[in-house]
Structure formats: structure tokens, C-alpha cells
Amino acid sequence: MTDLADPGKPRTRSGSAARGPTRTRPGPAHALLAYVGVRALGLLALAVWSATRGTSAHTLLTGRWDSLWYARVAEGWYGYQVRLPDGGVHSDLAFFPLLPALERGLSQLSPLAAPDAGMAVSWLSSLAAAWALYLTGTRLHGHRAGVCLAVLWAAVPVGVVQSMAYSESLFTALAAWALWSVLNGRWVWAGTLAALAGLTRPVGAAVVAAVWIAALLELRGGRRAPGARMVLGLLLAPVGWFGYVAWVGVRTGSVTGYLDIQGQWGNGFDGGWAFAGFIWENLTGTVVGGLGLLAGVALVIWLYVLCVRQRQPAALLVYAGVVVTLALCAKGYFGSKPRLLLPAFPLLLPAAAALARWRPARAAAALAALAVASACYGAWWLNGSGPP
Template identity: 60%
Template sequence: MTDLEKPPAGGTTSRRHAAALALLVYAGVRALGLAALAAWCAGTGKSPHTLLSARWDSLWYVRVAEHGYGWEVTLPDGSVHSNLAFFPLLPWLERLVAGVGPLGHADAGLVVSAVASLCAAGGIFAVADRLYGRRAGVCAVALWAVLPVGIVQSMAYSESLFTALAAWSLYAVLTGRWVTAGLLASFAGLTRPVGGAVVLALWAAAVVEVRRRGRIGARVALGALLAPLGAAAYVLWVGHRTGGGLFGYLDVQEGWGNGFDGGYAFARFIGDKFTSVPGALAGLGLIVGVALLIWLYVVGVRQRQPLPLLVYTGVVLVLALCAAGYFGSKPRLLMPAFPLLLPLAVALARRRTSRSVLVIGGVAVAGAVYGAFWLNGSGPP
């Protein structure tokens, strides 16, 4: 039995109780966020339901669910926004839920997101519990719930669905369930472009396993082969549909102004903030935020997080921070990088319960207020 396959200490019953507590904490934080949004909308006259299910990317997903691919918008500057930029798993699930019940596709998206967010919380707990114990597992889930942009977890967006698939795929890798890990990684690749992070994490773990054993096992090989199929199938299909071949999907993203430039555009965006005093404060905040993310990753390395987690988190970080495009999207693009929260979860788990509750509660209130303010303002693009 390998180190990845060793079962965690402790009884199954107490572990289930801890997992239930983690989900209860998560649901409570999300309920607080929704209550804050409803209260804020009561003052602005906006509909919280519309903000959650029928704005920004949610509209694009619903259109794919209702009419399929092929719709695009040409902007005054000549750029083309095509719905081929949106991966298909979320709209497929919206269509499935809407087809078996009375809900429309937008409300079906909220249902999918709600269920997926609970599954994501469960996966985060499973990973953290296995590595650092139950208290750290509960704290990790709570920290993911109270993120400043955590309200996105309750929207008809794909972040919750992707995080659920990624977390459980990583847990399957850690426990030696290679075929399950490959299947989940494949579905993650059908959810968001960053699905490649899950694939690379599985491949890195597979290489280590092969080197340790001196041979490649059938399940390891099958899991490694399954992992990229989802993303590869969609990207190749888009290339065929657009006539762009292997680069067809990149052409679609370029129409949206997205691309990978190694962080040059983001650095210029931060630098431009320093032309005024208010902007300089915002720019300084962005620098501190990026530095904090890098520091948390380094701490994870020092804490000897398993290689699959480090590879996954590193790829998510690089893709989020070094991509050109709308910079307001970066906080939610970083949301799936939940292993960054593990050092903080470990630190909280070592504190007395009363102190941990006080910290989580305070951040939850602040996050709920910010989420309500955010959605009533610029919101997640």
C-alpha cells in the first residue's frame, strides 16, 4: 500500500459526523450570503434571483442549454463573442434538470450549482481531512465558503461544479482510485478550460507511481488515458466546427479578448493604477493579494502537500494570474484553487474552537456584505 493509499486514522462514524458538520457550516455561510444579497437588493430594487441566475455568464450558459451552440455577438469594435467559449457540462446538466421537472433552464442552473457547491465542500473536506485531520477539514470548507467572492458558489456559474469534480478527482488520486480520478478529471475538462490542471495533477501522480513501482499498472494507465478526454473532445470539436483546427478554441477565446501573455497585461493593469492616489491604493492591494497567493502556495510546498495538489494549484494560479482578459474575473477564476486554503485551515484548526468560530464568523459576515455589494455593482463578468 502506497503513502497515497494509506487510510486516515480515526473511526468512520466520527469522520462522517465531521463531514456533516462541515456541510452544515458551509450551508450556513451560504445562507448568510444569500440573506445579505436579498437585504441589499431590497434597498436597490434589483432582483436577487436575476442577479444569481440571469446575468453575465449565466445568460450564456442558459442560451447554450436552450438552443445549443452557434450563437455569437459582434461588438462595435468588431470583436466576436461566441458561446463556443463556454464548455458544455453545465448547460448539459441545466437541460437535464429542466427536462425532468418544472424548472426553467436558469433555475435549473441554480439547482445544479447548489448541489455542486455542496459536493465541492464535501470534496474539500475529504482532501483536508485525509491530509491534516477533521478539524482542518471543517476549517478548510468554512474558509472556502467565506471567500470574498463566495457568492459565485450560489450562482448559475460553473465554478462550483468544476471545484467539486476537481476536489473529488484529487481525493481519488490521493487514495489510489485511478480510474475514478480519470473519469472525474475528464468531466472537469468538459466544465472549464482550467480542467487541464486536474489532468496534469493526475499525470504527475501517475509518473511518481510508475517510478515507485517500476512498471505502469492497468488502472493507473486507464486513469491517465481517461483524464484528458473531456477537454480534448470539446476543443477538437470546436476546432472542427470553426475550421480552426487545433487552434480553433484559442481563436474563439481571442474574440473575447482572452489569451495567455505570461501576466504582462495584468502587470500593466496594476501599474496603471498608480496614476492617482485612490488607484495607487487599489494597485497596492492587488500587489499584496498576489503576494499572499504566492506565499500560501510556498507554505503549501513547505508543508509538503502531495504533488498532485501542488501541480493542480500551481496550474490554476498561473492560468488565472497570467492570462489576459477582464481582470475583474481573476478572483472567481482563483476560487477552484482550494489547496491554497489548507495552510490557513491547519492554523485555524490548532486554535481553540471559540477563536476559530469567531474568526470564521467575522469573515463570513464581511464576505456576505461584500458579495451583496459586488453583485449589485460590477459583479462577476
Template identity: 65%
Template sequence: MLDNCSVTDLVSPAGTDAGAPGPRGAAAARRALRRAAPALLVYAGVRALGVVVLAGWGQVAGKSPHQLLSARWDSLWYSRIAEEGYGHTLHLSGGKVHSDLAFFPLLPWLERLASAVFPLSAADAGLVVSAVSSLFAAWALFLIGERQGGRRAGVALVALWAVLPVGIVQSMAYSESLFTALAAWSVYCVLTGRWVWAGSLAALAGLTRPVGAAVVAAVWITAAVTWWRGGRRVELRTLLGCVLAPLGWLAYFAWVGAREGSVTGYLDVQGGWGNGFDGGVAFGSFVAGRFTGGAWPAGVGLLVGVALVVWLYGVGVRQRQPLPLLVYGGTVLALALTAKGYFGSKPRLMMPAFPLLLPLALALARLRTVRAVLTVCAVALVSAAYGAFWLHGSGPP
């Protein structure tokens, strides 16, 4: 199935039920949700296991799982923005300046909305937004996996995303689940030729995280190749989708630039946190530094991890994954590996790159059901234990 994919296969006929408004579209959505139900149940079960293990670990360690999930690290910054708006800055030793302008606004907007409608604090609203959006992300992943390798592959892709070693972040009041949901649905809309929806969702993804640029790239590059191979005729809906796609990302960059009085305002804010892009020089130096002293096993582990994700991307290329998946996944991977800053967050930054899991999902789908279930259960237990260990550490994920 994958071997026969081409760019011209990405665009489905206009007016298909899944994208049509009205009763036909609603009925198609209900059918799609029923078809995805097993995958969503698997996802919910894995994430529930992670939270239960975290709670048990917390009982022993004397820490509140609720606080670990909703009121530490980035979660605090998001909830403060939701409650007070932008304008909070910390001046730290060493010249670092931590401004809340580094955090994109969609998650705190939703936290503020949910806490205004329901009797929730901003932090608890963040947990609700993350839980709901993670289910929508799982739904989109199922549809993409099903499109590439059948229903079993769709369920397998969702399961693998859920059992990632950093999967506990999907249950935190962080923006990864929200971003992955918007990005995955945008990519799915590109795959099915729903360009206006793809552009609109890409714009929302661009209001969620800086890596929203990867979704814009998937929309633009796929549209350009489709235009080139289609006799250089451009449809209005394709053009509109391309126009919409970068608006969220550009709007926030422009707003921060105006607020800071500089065209490079957002990059300057990130620089205050010690973040930015240097082509991977800082990350390479960090990995090399692990080989000095007794930390060499960590250096080996980092090299193996990087080699694995790059290898998975190469497998996706060889399997001829559709262009939007390759562009999106490759861009997320490249941005994560070439960014400098807090290197403990690298795995979390790569979590939205779900296309990297497709080769593993296809392999898992080919196993006998009992073996596949046992494999997922075993990895889920390891992931839950690692997530609890990770959040009980001193550094942020």
C-alpha cells in the same frame, strides 16, 4: 502529519471500502457523509447567509437577487446554450466577437437535463446544479482537509472556501461550483489511488472549464512520479486513468476546432472575447496602470493579493503538501495569473484553487473552538457583505 507525506503515501491499497462497489462501498460512503455532516452544515450556513444579505441589499437597491444569481453575465450564456444549443454570437464595437463556443458544455447539458426532468427554467436549473455541486465540492474538500490535518482541518478548509470574498459565485448559475466539485473529487481519488475514478472525473472537469487542464496535470504528473518511484511498473488502472483524464478537455477543443475549421479554433474564440494567455504581461500592465493617478490604492491591493496567494502556495510547498494538491493548485494559480482578459474575474478564476487554503485551514484548526467559530463568523459576515456589493456593481464577477 504533513511533514511525513510523500508520493508513495498517496496510493492506498486497492479495494478499500470507500472506492469499492456494492454494499460495502455504499456503507463506507454513508459513514463518510455522516463524518462530513458538520462541515456541510457550516458550508450551507455560510452560503445561506450570503444569499440573505444579497436579498436584503437587493430590497434596498431595487434589484432582484434571483436575477443577480441566475440571469446575468455568464449565467445568461449558459442558459441560452441549454435552451437553444450553440451558435449565438455577438459582434461588438472594437472588433470583439463574443461567441458562446467559449463556454464549455457540461453545465448547460445538466441545465437542459434538469429542466427536462423538473418544472424548472434553464436558469433555475443552473442554480440547482450549482447548489448541489457546491455541497459535493465541500464534501470533497472536507475529506482532503481531514486527510491532511484531521477532522477539524477538514471543517476549517470547507469553511474557508465558503467565506472567500468571491464565495457568492458558488451560489450563482456559474460553472465554478461544478468544476470545483469534479476537480476536488478527482484529486481526492488520486490521493487515495483510485485512478480510474480520478481520470473519469478529470474528463468531466475538462468538459466544464478550460482550467480542467489543471486536473489532468495533477493526474498525469502524480502517475508519472508514482511510476518512477515504484520501480517503473505501471498498473492497468493507473494507465486507464491517465488515458481518460484529458478526454473531455480534448473532445471540446477538437469539436470547436472542427466547427471553426481551425486547429486553434477554441483559442480563436477566446481571442474574440479578448481572452488568452500571455505569460501575465497584460495583468502586469493592468496592475501597473493602477499606480497612475488616484487609483494607486487599488494597485497596492492587487499586489498584496497576488503576493498572498503566491505566499500561500509557497507555504504549501514547505509543508510538503501531497503532489496532486501542489500540481493542481499551482496550475490553477498559474493559469489565472497569466491569462489576459477581464481582470475583475481574477479572484473568481482562482476560487477552485482550494489547496491554497490548506495552510490557513491547519492554522484555524489549531485555534480553540470558540475563537475559530468567532473568526469564521466574522469573516463570513464580511464576505456576505462584499458579495452583495460585488453583484450589485456594473461589471460581471
């Protein structure tokens, strides 16, 4: 039988004629390298700034604010509390257990002390988060948007928190991979990751809501009964968050035990009343500060509106909406709100999609400028009021 293929072309192992070189599909390497570059710049700026002030960048990253509480839980587990001069009590039960558990495990398996183990977990988690953000951006708007999304998240003003022994990086990684699993219909993975996110931060409820509502919308659209894997994923999703809150309730002897502990810390959900009062105080005092706060809130709301107009998948919209609502409508230290918004990465998708349409050189210059600004702000912020 005569072979009709061109004899001059190289053949594949199966004997068919090769069709010429194939283009390699873009992967996450560009996004991860760019992410590492932005965060390395931030750490360098922090080291230089701290050296000029005579402070320790290492201590700022591992030994202040909430990182101290996580380290105490890792070293002695729960039971530590501080009685304040006014009679109030701050209990370590306010801090969810996954990060200190990982700190404890890593410190036992390596020479790292608990605070350094916490920082190592955050660094690795931030890479995992950047990877998931890249995949999400790529799925929705293409490879360049995926890269831009990862870089934008690294270059937000409070991006330095991603390098601290805090739980934001771990939570964002778990949340982003859970949402990625939802987008791909991997319900058992989505539920498992949502459960782990629920063991990391109180806002883990946002991931649970996203998984459940996305599943309900899919079932409604398909007009079918849920499969076994979807049911299992939906049952797993709330286990982490509900399990820890229930455990605290049993330990304190009160159904509202966790809410009571948060209240002792001055935290709680009041619909944004306290935050509105804080903004009003600034408007009637330092007018510039009040206007700045209003501009910040307006920016966050505008970004969410853009997400809705962009018709993001329901899972992303629900997740971002709950994170934003809990951040803006909760009581507590108001300087923490930018940090609380850090996991709301879908807010950055409209900007990532827009940058992806720019010429590469122009987009790179804009992202580089943001990275420099973020590095300088993070170094100044961490050496000042910082993220309690």
C-alpha cells in the same frame, strides 16, 4: 469449557465480551452544515442588499453575465454569437458544455427553467465540493482541519459565485473529487472525474496535469510498471478537455479554433504581461488600487509557498499551481481574476490547518467573522461590477 470473560459485561452477538461504548468517527455532517450556514448567510445578505437597491437577487444569481450564455447554450445548444460595434464577435463556443448540458437535462426533467436549473446544479455541486474538501483536509490534517477548509472555501470574498448559475462550483466539485481519488489511488475515478472537469472549464487542464504528474511520480517512486486501472485512468483524464477543444477546432475549421474564439473575447495567455500593465496603470493612477492589487497577488503567491512548505501531496500542488498560473497570467477582464482563483482550494489548506490548532471557540469566532465579511462583500459586489 469455562468462559473466562467477565459475566457482568454485555456481550456482542458473536458471544465475546463487549469492550464498552465506542466513539463514533467524525463525519462530514459538521462541515456540510457549517458550509450551508455560511452560504445561507451570504444569500440572506444578498437578498437584503438587493431589496434596498430595488434589484432582484434572483436575477443577479441566474440572469446576468456568463449565466445568460450558459442558459442560451442549454436552450438552443451552440451557434449563438454577438457581433460587437467594433466588428468583433463573441461566440458561445467559448463556454464548455457540461454545465449547460446539465441545465438542459434538469430543465427537461423538472419545472425549472434553464437559468434556475443552472443555479440548482451549482448549489448541489457546491455541497459536493465542500464534502470533498472536508475529506481532503481531514486526510491531511484531521477532522477539524477538514471542517475549517470547507468553511474557509465558503467564506472567501467571492464565495457568492458558488451560489450562482456559473460553472465554478461544478468544476471545483469535480476537481476536488478527482484529486481525492488520486490521493486514494483510485485512478479510474480520478481519470473519469478529470475528463468531466475538462468538459466544464478551460482550466480543466489543471486537473489533467495533476492526475498525470501524480501518477508519474508514484511510478517513479515505486519503480514499477503502471497497472491496468492506472493506465485507463490516465487515458481517460484528458478526454473531456481535449475532446471539446478538438470539436471546436473541427467546427471552426481551424486547429486553433478555440484559442481564436477566446481571443475574440479578449482572453488568452500572455504570461501576465497585460495584468502587469493593469497593475502599473493603477499604481500610477489610483495608487491605493495598485497597492491593493499587488497585495492580492503577493497573498496568493505567499499562500502557494506555504502549500509547498506544508509538503502537500504533488497532485494538490500541481493543480493549485496551474490554476494560479492560468488565473494570474491570462489576459481578459481583470475583475474576474478572484473568481478564476476560486477553484484553487489547496491554497486554503495552510490556514485550515492553523485554525484547527486553535481553541474551538476562537476558531469559530474567526470563521464567523470571515463569513459575515464575505456575505457583505458578496452582496455589494454582485450589486455592483459583479463577476463577468
